Amino acid sequence: MAVRSEGTPCWADAMFPDLEAAKRFYGELLGWTFGESSAEFGHYTQATLDGRAVAAVFPRDPGTDTPAAWNLYFATPDAEATASAIRENGGELVKEPMTVADFGRMVVARDPSGVYFSAWQAGAHEGFETTGEPGSYAWAEVCTREERKADSFFPVVFPFQVERMESERVDYRLWRVGGEPVGGRLKMSDNFPPEAPPFINVYFSVADTDAAVATVRSLGGQLLYGPKDSPFGRFAPVMDPQGAVFTVIDTGTRAGEMPAFS
Template sequence: MTACADGAPCWADAMFPDIGAAKEFYGELLGWTYDEGSPEFGGYTQAYSNGRAVAAVVPQLPEMSGQPAAWNFYFASSDVAATAEKITANGGKLLMQPMDVGDFGTMVSAQDPGGVHFSVWQAGSHQGFEKQGEPGSYCWAEVNTRDTAESDAFFPAVFGFGVKRVVDDAVDFHLWDIGGEPVMGRFKMGDEVPADVPPYISVYFGVADCDDAVATVRRLGGQVFFGPMTMPFGRFAAVADPQGAAFAVIDQATTGGDMPQFAQP
């Protein structure tokens, strides 16, 4: 596969207190299979859908004991050191300096001025997602934040996104693109979200049937926060696994309603 464009979504992983339970949950929900993990990289375990790499699960580090599991989202960069400089120049915070991960690539973890956590990946031998936009794989992502002004200024400045806003007084949503192609969204968290929920990037994984997926989440001990709901882009639901990692499932083949109108912000 070819390298991702700068700023493009390229990978997702999560740390879990019980990696065995995580593998069972996502294996049943999304049909994932796994490699044996890399002891030299803390048991980093890649997940596969039909033999193609789609994500990774990782045992939680001892120093992170007690912290909830969470999905970590990666943006692609051809020069992670230069991107790190843009992060700090635009008010972001580096949580780690650029770090080589064997010959797989180089990464940095950071947060925007409003506290949204994310990572950046400069590919080496590991280019990122080998499958996207299909059941069992990454399909979409959205920055969910209360501090929209911070995120709206930060992410386009760092990653060069084009920006459009949805023309709808009932929702505050921006669409970010690279070269005119939509890559992710920014959604304003409202009063319906508990005040103790921090800002985050919601990662959407594709499923063949959203309602079946929601039933599976519940049966396996996970939570359903919202949905299922049908939109012009698919039928989706916001959920969490039994260890608390929030994400979304979407059936992109089941659509309904009028396509929203977008304008310049």
């Protein structure tokens, strides 16, 4: 599998207070199975779907109270150059470029609007081994109330071509790399609780959104709103039992006309 173009989402992982509970939840919801946890790498545990890598989960550091959350990695050919661009454009480096064995090099950062994200320079680990099918990564968007800060940051750090959704109701920017859509930026609306921090909303594909929501609820999670039909698929933002927010989407069930972008 070829290394992804710079700026393309290439991996997602999440930290949890209770790793085993997270494995039970996502295994039931998305059909994931999990590899062995290694103490050498902080019990970082890769999730697979039919033997293909789709995400990872890992435990929160003892004695800390960092909330559970999903994190997205953008591909970079040069972790140091990306780190420099982050600094130069008002971002914060949470973790300086670091080598992870022979797997690759990573950067953890926060944009000027407060959104945490990562960059990944692939080595032996090139990222997602499948996307777009039920149980795997489907999409992601930066959700923020300070859209101008995000808009002046991400398309400079990464080579995004930016298009505006022509809508009076939704403030959305689509990001493309080499002409292909790879993500976006959404201005947080009243659908988001006022106490919700800015974040990257990671979407996972499912075969049936309503069935997925029922499973989330049966496993102790919450439906945040929806399910809602859209031209992109039927989707629903949810929260797992440990507080990590993500979205499930059935891209095969679509309604309405595609919005225009300019």
